[in-house]
Amino acid sequence: KQEVTQIPAALSVPEGENLVLNCSFTDSAIYNLQWFRQDPGKGLTSLLLIQSSQREQTSGRLNASLDKSSGRSTLYIAASQPGDSATYLCAVVGQGAQKLVFGQGTRLTINP
Amino acid sequence: EAGVVQSPRYKIIEKKQPVAFWCNPISGHNTLYWYLQNLGQGPELLIRYENEEAVDDSQLPKDRFSAERLKGVDSTLKIQPAELGDSAVYLCASSLSPLPDNEQFFGPGTRLTVL
Numbered sequence: 001k002q003e004v005t006q007i008p009a010a011l012s013v014p015e016g017e018n019l020v021l022n023c024s025f026t027d028s029a030i031y032n033l034q035w036f037r038q039d040p041g042k043g044l045t046s047l048l049l050i051q052s053s054q055r056e057q058t059s060g061r062l063n064a065s066l067d068k069s070s071g072r073s074t075l076y077i078a079a080s081q082p083g084d085s086a087t088y089l090c091a092v093v094g095q096g097a098q099k100l101v102f103g104q105g106t107r108l109t110i111n112p
Numbered sequence: 113e114a115g116v117v118q119s120p121r122y123k124i125i126e127k128k129q130p131v132a133f134w135c136n137p138i139s140g141h142n143t144l145y146w147y148l149q150n151l152g153q154g155p156e157l158l159i160r161y162e163n164e165e166a167v168d169d170s171q172l173p174k175d176r177f178s179a180e181r182l183k184g185v186d187s188t189l190k191i192q193p194a195e196l197g198d199s200a201v202y203l204c205a206s207s208l209s210p211l212p213d214n215e216q217f218f219g220p221g222t223r224l225t226v227l
Contacts, residue, residue, distance in 0.1 A: 004154070031212040043116070043203060043218035044155070089154050093212040099145075099168065100216065102154025 006103035023090035116219035137206030
């Protein structure tokens with residue numbers, strides 16, 4: 001059974017810092033990995049999707065990497081801003097599966 | 113384009129009472145998902161529909177939970193009777209077709225509090 005773990009559970013940093021969020025998964029046979037953002041009282045918004053054949057994806061100040069063999073992904077946020085404060089979730093779709101398996105999320109706070 | 117719509121946004125009930133949540137997916141999306149999200153946890157799939165058919169309900173507690181998707185559009189998730197442990201956020205999502213090749217779009221969720 002696939003399990004996804006995110007560390008740390010919560011992170012607080014001052015504005016302007018670069019930061020890294022971590023995600024690990026137990027079964028490396030994945031189809032893709034996705035990073036989501038969740039704001040309080042709102043649904044999930046997809047940030048980046050990495051196919052299993054890819055090593056990284058970039059969107060603006062966000063960069064996600066994937067090391068499938070070691071079962072790890074990182075989300076790098078450059079020059080953090082208070083508006084980046086949210087919960088960040090990673091999720092994987094296993095080979096042959098048709099559902100997302102989520103980690104528990106990292107609650108990020110950017111202090112002005 | 114309108115996103116996934118859910119109602120109500122918040123619901124407070126006493127234990128043993130019934131409750132129902134409604135979801136309207138994005139127009140044209142054939143696949144609909146219901147997730148349960150406990151506080152501080154990621155969402156967990158309860159049930160997945162392909163049009164009117166429930167194709168994955170293995171995680172749905174069938175003794176008290178039920179769901180339907182009449183005409184393959186809107187969906188309703190029901191709990192009867194509700195228990196204290198059912199307090200959580202219930203998320204609905206939709207996609208054009210099943211994963212993994214199609215992006216899921218999530219609604220804002222319904223926050224349920226059982227007293």
